[in-house]
Amino acid sequence: MEMALLSKNKLGFVDGTIAVPNVGEVKYPYWKQCNNMVSTWIMRFSEANIFRISYLHAEIHQIRQGDLTVSAYFSKLKSLWDELQVIRPLPTCKCERVCNCGLLDTLQQHLESDNLLVFLRGLNETYASVQSQIMMTKPLPNIDEAFMMVQQQERRFNSGTTELLIQEAGIILLTQGNGSRSKKFYPNGNKKPICSYCGFTGHTTEKCYKKHGYPPGWKPRNRGVSYANQVQFASDEHPPGENGSLTLSQDEYRMLRQLSVDLKE
Incomplete structure (x- = not known):
């Protein structure tokens, strides 16, 4: 968005370098027209993000391992997680005095836990045993640790x-x-x-x-x-x-x- 505004020579309407003229000045109507145009661009950009976020959520929750290796499956998921994090990052505290209630850490833990469950749910049925082992671990391992455990099972197979x-x-x-x-x-x-x-x-x-x-009543023959x-x-x-x-x-x-x-x- 910043690049688009800069290419149109309209970034000053956002970063404050173009001062707002008084209502009675001759250039105020022109400033208001450009300012409304910039606001429209920003709203359209925001709507485009909403559609992309919806698509990413659908992809993340529908993806399955299938014929992919564990490494390829994990890499595909991680690229979707990273893009979603860029478009919609977790909130941060902007107060002058940063709070110490631990809410932001809790939000981060919930996000990592959700990603872990999505990763485990999309694995093939052959990894059911390691899935149960990971989900019964207290506390839950992070996503990278879980990936290493599943990859180790793949090597055994x-x-x-x-x-x-x-x-x-x-x-x-x-x-x-x-x-x-x-x-x-x-x-x-x-x-x-x-x-x-x-x-x-x-x-x-x-x-x-x-x-x-062996079936019931089976008896060995001459071998x-x-x-x-x-x-x-x-x-x-x-x-x-x-x-x-x-x-x-x-x-x-x-x-x-x-x-x-x-x-x-």
Whole structure:
């Protein structure tokens, strides 16, 4: 607004450098006309801010994490909070003797608490446990501390996904080493699926009892064949094959080790 007034050579009507002439002077009607025009500009600018404030509030309360990472989601929220703070900052005490009742600190705490709740509410359902943990903390952590806690949980999720991808890659390498060329990576050409969760054949992850629970009255069957089809990985100190498990070639083992490093990076 100040830049707009300065470009029109009308800033003096606001900062007081242009004195108000007496009513009887010849230039008073011209001053009054310019002053009213400046007042109209200011009112329009204020109305534009009201619409922007309404939009920012709607965006802040409707935003959800969705496919965004925790960091990207938090950055998007923070940019909206910062813009709203610029357009409508918290009130400050302008009295000659500043009060010490703590009202302004309370207003700031309420604002930070509201932002924290908006951030937690917009997270995906996979973060429900850390949401409850943060909301039950007394006193509540600030928004930056809560962000770090949620981001730490995200790293744990990503670490689990990496381990699963490494396991699936090992199954593929072993299958290819056994001579199967099936596009679905079924070992030994028996057309049976491999569960990426437990490593057994004959079912997929969606129907895995070990992951979802065993049905009532379930009894284990002979598992000799199933165990033979599992992929067992040797430790970093010992190459595969020294512990009696199914083995990979040296090239396949090095490929799997490199895949593990790439995924974790």
